[in-house]
Amino acid sequence: MAMPATIEWVEGKVRMLDQSRLPKEVVFLECQDYQSVARAIKDLKIRGAPAIGIAAAMGLALGAKSIRADSREDFQTKFLSICSVMAATRPTAVNLFWAIERMKRVVHDYAGDDFSWLQDRLIREAIDILQQDIEMNHAIGRFGADFIKNGNTVLTHCNAGALATGGHGTALGVIRTARDQGKRLNVLVDETRPVLQGARLTAWELVQDQIPVTLITDSMAGAFMKKGIIDLCIVGADRIAANGDTANKIGTYTLAVLSRHHKIPFYVAAPTSSIDFDLATGDKIPIEERNPEEVTHILGQTRIAPEGVGVANPAFDVTPAEYITAIVTEKGAFRPAEIIRLKGSAAKESSGKVKRKGGRSKNVSRV
Ligand code: MRU
Secondary structure, eight states: OOOOOSEEEETTEEEEEOGGGTTTOOOEEEEOSHHHHHHHHHTTSSOSHHHHHHHHHHHHHHHHHTOOOSSHHHHHHHHHHHHHHHHTSOSSOHHHHHHHHHHHHHHHHOOSOOHHHHHHHHHHHHHHHHHHHHHHHHHHHHHHHTTOOTTOEEEEOSOOSGGGSSSSOSHHHHHHHHHHTTOOOEEEEEOOTTTTHIIIIIHHHHHHTTOOEEEEOGGGHHHHHHTTOOOEEEEOOSEEETTSOEEEETTHHHHHHHHHHTTOOEEEEOOGGGEETTOSSGGGOOOOBOOTHHHHEETTTEEOSOTTOOOOOBSEEEEOGGGOSEEEETTEEEOGGGGGGGTTTSTTTOOSOOOOOSSOOTTOOOO
């Protein structure tokens, strides 16, 4: 089966693949109002930093469509209150706030009073965000595939695939592109406790695409590295600080430290919309603390821990830049300390389309 679209704008509704039901069932959720999009983001029905940003933009477009305003100020006030609901869904992935800011800018820059035109313009902006994300992922794939050699075994964590983005994926986009170039490769995927995005989502995606995949539990990674089985690690990102410190799914930091010990290159693949140039270092990245039930129960069903136990459930950790070999973006691959050079040209700042790049950009710094 070909990969279904993660999220689409279909006939005035937002249609998303319900990731909470995978791999058991492939079912779609149709959201007709912004509140149901916000709920879907909170409940991980759609997840992964870029996909969260796209969903938020489409949710805002739905919300804007329902606004009845008698003045420009009235429209803006109502739109900003919808933005606040969307911004309160998940705190870590900066793509959420990036997408909200982009939609806000459209409203802010509009000087007229044709609200019906503005509502359609916001739908077009949300669809552009989706299409540009897919283009960025293909560019990331082309730059990142240079790091994968024929016959390599690649370890990945969580899901940074088509499901976490508009399509193709970031870390899995690199893997897909390498495979499409004819490279033979094997992917080891951590199951990624507590909500098992590796076992449920990454394994499913790779099986759909017939890319060889071996599922391991999170605690097995070190032993496989010690045996010399893993050639490189590649993961996605939820937020990258200006110095290259990277927040990603809990457990990423452990893998990065293990990789350093075993001299295995450790790559982060992410669009520039995942870089937060306003944060100097990763220390200030807000880390989402999720429901303890994700830890005490398996998939919200079977209790595996005793009643009354204390639980910590941070959804993300921060990997210091010094552990990252390179950050692969749609503009090239950079040593972490060099991503600051992207400030001003990143997707965040440009309102124009991301240009497709056939080859390696001048910015690329080989590692
Ligand atoms: O909690 P999630 O599933 O939204 O976390 C997602 C991750 O941590 C991904 O690895 C990250 O967003 C990169 S997605 C391209």
